Amino acid sequence: MIYIETKRSDHMKIFLASVMTLIILASCATTRKEPFQETEEYVDIERFTGDWYVIALLPTAFEKDATNGIENYSLTEEGNIRVQYTFRKDSPQGKEKIMTQKGWIYNKESNADWRVRPLWPLKLPYYILEIxxxxxxxxxxxxxxxxLWIMSRNPKMDEQLIQQISSRMTDRGYDMSEIQYMEQSWGSNQ
Known part of the structure; x- marks a missing residue:
């Protein structure tokens, strides 16, 4: 009986140590000094909400084989941002995936500097660089x-505009040689 209690106690200690480690890592991620990113001077959140088609991106790991990506922003009753990302895996006919994140407007003067939680307890910087x-x-x-995500209200975007944006983002410090275009195919069989 004592052996079982000791073993259960050890599991509890490991669990608590893991939770404390996650809390410490999360606090470090949100409080360390961040590189300066110049955002838009002001974003009208009401106008910003709605659907945005992902046109080109420097992708995260889960987006590398994504197609038909749409990012939707909506306001919650608390004044926070609900971010829903819907895409298809591997092809426009592939399995639909939906990811939901919670966002907070970090700079309420500009509304262009957010924190987004993809996974608890993280709150990651998310900047509206241009609109x-x-x-x-x-x-x-x-x-x-x-x-980086270049998004449009329409599934197609002028190539010259994308190149101009890419040039500006290179000047900001993004490696645009790694930019990927996301397939946006919205035929009648989708």
Missing amino acids: DEDYQYTVIGTNNFKY
């Missing part, structure tokens, strides 16, 4: 300059 005056395209980046 055109008609809210027809936007560029989102991260604090480590590794991930």
